[in-house]
Amino acid sequence: MPEQCFLATPLNTGLLFIAGLTAIIETPLFWLCGYRRPRQYMWFAAVNVISNILLNEYLSTLQDIETYNAVILPAELLVVLLEFFLCLYTVDGKYGRLLLTVLFTNAFSYLLGVLLADVLYF
Amino acid sequence: MLLFFLTLMHFAVDGCCGAALADHATVEYDYTAILRLFALYNLVAFGGQWLAGLALDKRPRWIGGALPCALLLLGAGTWLNAGILAQALCLGAGNCLFHAAGGSLVLRRFRTCAEPGVFVSSGAVGLALGLNGFIPDDAFLAVCAVSTAALLLLLRRPGTLISTEKPKGFTVTLPLLACLLLLLGCVTLRGFGGGGRSTEYALLFPCVFMLGKAAGGFICDKMGWGKTVLGVFLLSFLALQIKGLPGALLLTLAFNMTMPLTLWLTSRCLPHLPGLAFGLTAGCLLPGAFLNLGAIPAQAMAVAVFILLSAAGMLFEWNEKRRQKQESPCPNNAS
Numbered sequence: 223m224p225e226q227c228f229l230a231t232p233l234n235t236g237l238l239f240i241a242g243l244t245a246i247i248e249t250p251l252f253w254l255c256g257y258r259r260p261r262q263y264m265w266f267a268a269v270n271v272i273s274n275i276l277l278n279e280y281l282s283t284l285q286d287i288e289t290y291n292a293v294i295l296p297a298e299l300l301v302v303l304l305e306f307f308l309c310l311y312t313v314d315g316k317y318g319r320l321l322l323t324v325l326f327t328n329a330f331s332y333l334l335g336v337l338l339a340d341v342l343y344f
Numbered sequence: 345m346l347l348f349f350l351t352l353m354h355f356a357v358d359g360c361c362g363a364a365l366a367d368h369a370t371v372e373y374d375y376t377a378i379l380r381l382f383a384l385y386n387l388v389a390f391g392g393q394w395l396a397g398l399a400l401d402k403r404p405r406w407i408g409g410a411l412p413c414a415l416l417l418l419g420a421g422t423w424l425n426a427g428i429l430a431q432a433l434c435l436g437a438g439n440c441l442f443h444a445a446g447g448s449l450v451l452r453r454f455r456t457c458a459e460p461g462v463f464v465s466s467g468a469v470g471l472a473l474g475l476n477g478f479i480p481d482d483a484f485l486a487v488c489a490v491s492t493a494a495l496l497l498l499l500r501r502p503g504t505l506i507s508t509e510k511p512k513g514f515t516v517t518l519p520l521l522a523c524l525l526l527l528l529g530c531v532t533l534r535g536f537g538g539g540g541r542s543t544e545y546a547l548l549f550p551c552v553f554m555l556g557k558a559a560g561g562f563i564c565d566k567m568g569w570g571k572t573v574l575g576v577f578l579l580s581f582l583a584l585q586i587k588g589l590p591g592a593l594l595l596t597l598a599f600n601m602t603m604p605l606t607l608w609l610t611s612r613c614l615p616h617l618p619g620l621a622f623g624l625t626a627g628c629l630l631p632g633a634f635l636n637l638g639a640i641p642a643q644a645m646a647v648a649v650f651i652l653l654s655a656a657g658m659l660f661e662w663n664e665k666r667r668q669k670q671e672s673p674c675p676n677n678a679s
Contacts, residue, residue, distance in 0.1 A: 275585075279584065300644070300648065308574075
């Protein structure tokens with residue numbers, strides 16, 4: 223086996239940029255929803271980066287637009303659940319409120335992403 | 345000592361089955377017959393464990409008899425010249441009986457997560473050694489015989505076979521049932537993850553399986569359910585960012601660390617039925633062995649496993665708190 227196979231490749235900078243952008247949009251919204259302890263919103267920002275990288279890594283493996291359209295909503299729902307359960311490590315109780323907040327921040331950034339894509343590409 | 349001999353016997357039983365199946369497969373020219381041989385073996389070995397486990401829960405004294413029976417069946421499967429399918433049936437039944445008895449014994453004897461993890465860890469290495477023909481089936485059988493004798497002696501000691509009665513006030517509630525279903529869903533999902541491994545690393549991946557299963561239990565005992573599940577997820581994420589062999593090994597390690605966790609929490613959901621709990625988790629691996637749904641992307645697998653384990657842990661904790669509250673009502677309300 224060639225030697226380079228054993229070496230780690232650096233993280234895709236494109237994915238990291240998109241993840242950072244999403245965190246910049248979603249974290250202030252999370253803060254505005256009442257989660258104002260630094261521990262809470264900083265963890266949320268980190269969670270956002272992780273979930274976004276995983277989502278985009280997965281989406282980049284899809285071959286055609288039909289598959290993309292079919293999986294995007296279930297994948298986004300999985301991301302919401304992932305972020306909810308990860309946020310539980312810093313947020314105590316009030317599960318319903320946290321779930322709604324995560325759902326809201328994700329829906330907002332998704333819609334903003336769709337709008338931005340329309341503006342930038344057309 | 346009990347755990348040592350059970351782990352050793354697990355290694356030898358899986359190794360014996362692997363070696364005997366490989367022997368049969370090498371003399372068989374028909375590919376369909378080979379597939380049928382492995383399918384029948386898997387069906388009996390994995391699918392029968394819940395039934396055998398339930399029987400041993402109802403009659404715990406049969407555990408002592410199940411171990412020599414398993415040895416006899418394994419011997420018949422290896423040596424008996426009764427046709428390839430009959431031999432696969434014997435091997436599957438022997439494997440099933442041993443796993444149900446051994447699993448039931450470990451879950452009865454130990455309440456922490458480390459011991460079930462150690463018990464299940466050795467099978468993968470034995471299977472790899474057997475399937476690749478590194479050790480002959482006769483040698484594995486000899487180890488099985490020695491382990492069985494040692495286990496039978498240990499079982500004669502009072503207090504080894506702990507009876508599992510239903511805890512006071514314990515009922516299978518809806519959250520507990522949901523927790524159980526989430527755990528079994530997680531095992532089923534994980535069953536689809538075990539894709540083909542490169543033959544270059546015939547022993548490397550099984551060793552990582554072993555390390556992951558053993559480490560998962562110890563880490564869970566040390567750090568608790570929540571932190572372990574989070575650690576496994578972060579490890580999976582890290583592994584997905586590393587390409588090549590190190591990434592694959594790290595991902596395999598992370599996924600295998602969840603195995604003792606699911607087994608342990610399943611047994612906590614059914615504290616009076618340890619054999620059934622062990623058998624159900626084994627049975628859930630069957631869909632992965634039989635249904636060809638294609639490979640589930642590793643990213644989706646890591647996320648889904650984390651969500652399922654977190655939700656299961658949350659439901660279990662909530663149910664436990666509610667049960668404890670019901671058992672010991674607030675002193676202010678007592679009057």
